[in-house]
Amino acid sequence: MNHWIVAPVVVPALFGVAIVLGTRGRLRSQRQLGLLATTALLAIAILLMVEARSGAVQVYALGAWPAPFGIVLVLDRLSAMMVLMTALVAFCSQLYAVSGPDARGANYHALFQFQLMGLCGAFLTGDVFNLFVFFEVLLIASYGLLLHGGGRDRVRAGLHYVVFNLVGSALFLIGVATIYGVTGTLNMADLAVKVAQVPEAEVSLLMSGALVLLVVFAIKAALLPVCFWLPLTYGSASAPVAALFAIMTKVGVYAIVRVYTMIFGGEAGPVANLAQPWLLPLALLTLVVGAIGALAGRRLRGLASYLVIASVGTMLIAVALGGEESLGAAFYYMAQSTFVLAALFLLVDLIASQRGATGDRLEPTGAVRQPVLLGGLFLLTAVAIAGLPPLSGFIGKVLVLRSALATPSAPWVYAAILGTSLLVLVAVSRAGSMVFWKVDEEGEKAAAISPAHGARVAAVVLLLALAVAMTAFAGPVVTFTNAIAAQVLHPADYVATVLAAKAAPATPADTHDAGGR
Amino acid sequence: MEVLFASAVGVLVAAGVYLLLRARTFPVVLGLALISYAVNFYIFAMGRLRVGLEPIISEEATAYVDPIPQALVLTAIVIGFAMTAFVLVLALRANFDLGNDHVDGRPPEGER
Structure with a gap:
């Protein structure tokens, strides 16, 4: 058994406890430990990515209880990518946070750290109920992070x-319990086998359970009509938290992909x-x-929040289209939009901090202190978000559109994606020209405002560099995201590997191995 | 027993949803608690309703109940309890910070 698979859950958990108990509230050592933990997570995520690249599915049976009776963590290409994305965004967000917002x-x-533990656990687990538990872990940490700093708005x-999320959790339990009541299992691989064999009389019960679950994942992903919690939440969180939350909606998208293409996918018989x-x-x-919503935004944060919703829409269009090419496009778009939106949330905070009392409101005021730097970064971000060439947003949208061409829903997809690209372009151009060009000479003098902290700029630049790298190396990245899609769409290998653990319960050699490390 | 059990779950959910829609923090917290009770019953029922049986497989046992829903309920209770405590504290905080107990932070026109 490869013990590194559990590391993305255990490492943040241990560091989280160490930070609470070991630092006695000293911010300096908390920052050091936090940065150390996130760097370690990044290293582990890269390691797991290297392991998962070949396409081999690896199973980690917690407590050596064999699947489907025990809970397993499963490392495949998709979970490796999600963990790596989490670690990258977390690293940049933390780089930003240590310069002040965490104080x-x-x-x-x-x-x-607890938030990271919940995120990584949700991406790695191979058990539906365990997914619920990790959802709760990441949610309760996100409640704390959202409220961090206090204030009436927050x-x-x-x-x-x-x-809203507590109601969502109740629905999650109802959905999971119904599925368990029909199939008698909670293991995802086992479910993928069992749902195809459900007797005729119970198919509708299974379907209702599965669709209740879809409502829950739609809440997490911010899919219409349950997306309106997002702008207020993301708009009031502090910048590094909002940047980390850019990955939170992807948990919902990930769960939709996992459950509705693997378990209830093309091979699920009556519930395919x-x-x-x-x-x-x-x-x-x-x-x-x-x-x-982005077009109507009167604040930069509100604009960014609605752009998150728009990006979720694009991703789920590609997921819903089905085929391997579409799903691969969805993963490419997911990765690049996460990086770019995280960068946007950080950048908005940088801009707001140089505009005095006006903050992120889209009103004319004095010029920002560093117009070239911030304006340049904003231009890059806006180009990537609106999907203009040459950046990654363009490639992502082209991939989605190309994969939609042969499907019957192509006119709708083309109209929606191209039309909204124009709207988003107008929204970001309007915001950019309002902030950087429409300078009110009477406004506050920028000289009194200190320039942006180096670490904060570095965090934004790093996130944008990831998007640029995804553009420059688009060929290999798309090949890989298509490989992820192939693995998700043909789960036979995944199912066989997870259930094979049943045939080989923990041998003394295994136990010795576990103790030895 | 099935009818009694199912009606209990239904009534609890109905009462919980009604309280949730009151849009005042204290009824909302109570509503969430009622819904989580109903959900716990529901999970329990998904292991099938059997009386007087143990969730243990042994040499003597001729029948047993499914232990997994019981374990799930236990987990759900613990998580639900923690969440209720958290939302209660948050509701108190909101009441102090915002000066009223409406979930939007201010009561609608015409209400006090």
């Missing part, structure tokens, strides 16, 4: 977010492709609503 309240870094947004008829229209509408 506004206690225990920022401990919460941050408390108000936090209340909505918490209550259960979610796809719902997903496509909802994703198209989500994209349109996100773009209109």
Whole structure:
């Protein structure tokens, strides 16, 4: 058994505890430990990525209980990519946080580590109920992070977010319990086998359970009509938290991909492709609503939040289209939009901090202190988000559009993606010209404002560099995302590997091995 | 027993949803608690309703109940309890910070 698979869960958990207990509230040592932990997570994520690249599925049976009776963690290409994305965004977010935003309240870094633990666990687990548990871990940490720093706006947004997600958790349990009641298993690989054999009389019960689960994942992913919690939440979180939250909606997208293409995918017999008829229209509408919301934004943060919704729409369109090429495009778009949106949230904070009392409101005021630097970064981000050539957003959208060409829904997909690209372009250009060009000479004098902290700029540059790298190396990256899609769409190998652990329970040699490390 | 059990779950959910829609933090917290009770019952029922049986396979046992839903319920109870505690503290904090107990931070026009 490869023990590195559990490391992305265990390492943040241990560091989180160490930060709470070991530092006695000294911010300096909390920062050091936090940075160390996130760097370690990044190293582990790269290692796991190298291991998963070949396409071999690896199983880690927690407590050596064989699947499907025990809980297993499964490393395949998709989970390796998600963990790597989490680690990269977390590293940049933390680089930004250590320069000051973490000082506004206690225990920022401990919460941050628990958040990472929940995210990595959700991406690695091979058990539906365990997915629920990790969702709760990441949610409770996100409640803490969202409220970090306090303030009326945050408390108000936090209340909505918490209550909404608690209702979501109740629905999650109902869905999981119904699926368990019908199939008698919670292991994803086992479910993929069992759902195809469900007797005729219980198919509708299974379908209702699965669709209740879709509602929950739609809440997490911010799919219309359950996306309206997002702008308030993301808009009121502090910048590094909002940047980390850029990965949170991807947890919902990941869960949709995992459950509705692997378990209820093309090989699921009577419940095959259960979610796809719902997903496509909802994703198209989500994209349109996100773009209109971005256009209507009166604050940069609100604009960025609606762009998150629009990006989720684009991703889920590609997921709903089905085929290998579309799913590969969805993964490419997911990775690049996560990096770019995280960069945007950080950049918005940098801009707002140089505009005095006006902050991120889209009103004319004095010039920012570093117009060339911030304006240049904003231009890059805007180009990537709107999907203009040459950056990664363009490539992502082209891939989605190309894969849609042969499908019957092509006119809708083309109209939605191209139309909203124009809306988003207008929204970001308007925001950019308002902030950088429409300078009010009477506004506050920029001289009194200190230039941006080096670490903060570095965090934004690093995230944008990832997007640029995804553009420069688009060929190999797309080959890899297509390989991910192939693995997800043909789960036979995944299922066989996970269930093979049943045939080989923990031998003394295995136990010795576990003890030895 | 099935009818009684199913109606209990249904009534709890209905009461919980009603309280949730009251849009005041204290009823909302109570509503969430009621919904989580209903969900716990529901998970329990998914292991099939059997009376007087143990969730243990042994030499003597002729029948047993499914232990997994019981383990799931235990997990759900623990998580639900923690979440209720958290949302209660948050509701108190919101009441102090915002000066009222409406979930939007201010009561609608015409209400106090």
